[in-house]
Amino acid sequence: MYLEEIRNEINCIDEQIVKLLEERMELVNQVAEIKKNSEVAIFDYKREQKILEGVASQVKNKRYEEAIVGTFYDIMKNSRKYQNKKLGSQE
Ligand SMILES: C=C(O[C@@H]1C=C(C(=O)O)C=C[C@H]1O)C(=O)O
Structure with a gap:
């Protein structure tokens, strides 16, 4: 495949990832609403850790495991960053 073709496929995958991440953030937002009204940290x-272990075990090609687990680590880091901002915390 030519570079342009490969990049077009990457663009299609990225569109799906963005859609799924937005759905995930909608749920994170609901979790944050519950936390706002409770003592849950x-x-x-x-x-x-459980999520990261689950992700690692789902990766079929182990050459990609580190990159994919790292991606999920960052997704959750940004999920927390969003929640901290929403709840006005200093964390
Ligand atoms: C969304 C939550 O808040 C945090 C972010 C998580 C996530 O993005 O999956 C998981 C656990 C928490 O550290 C949660 O508590 O479920």
């Missing part, structure tokens, strides 16, 4: 280390 924004950061849940155990939950994040």
Whole structure:
């Protein structure tokens, strides 16, 4: 495949990822609403570790595992950043 063709495929995948990330953030926003009215902390280390372990076990090609797990780590870091901003925390 030529560079342009490969990049077009990447663009299609990116569109799907953006759509799914937006859906994920809608749910994160709902979680934040619940946290706002309770004592539940924004950061849940155990939950994040479980998610990362689950992601690692789903990756079929182990050459990509580090990159994909790292991506999910960043997704959750930004999810927390969003929640902290929404809830006005200094974290
Ligand atoms: C969304 C939550 O808040 C944080 C972000 C998470 C995520 O983006 O998946 C998971 C755990 C928490 O550290 C949650 O508590 O479920």
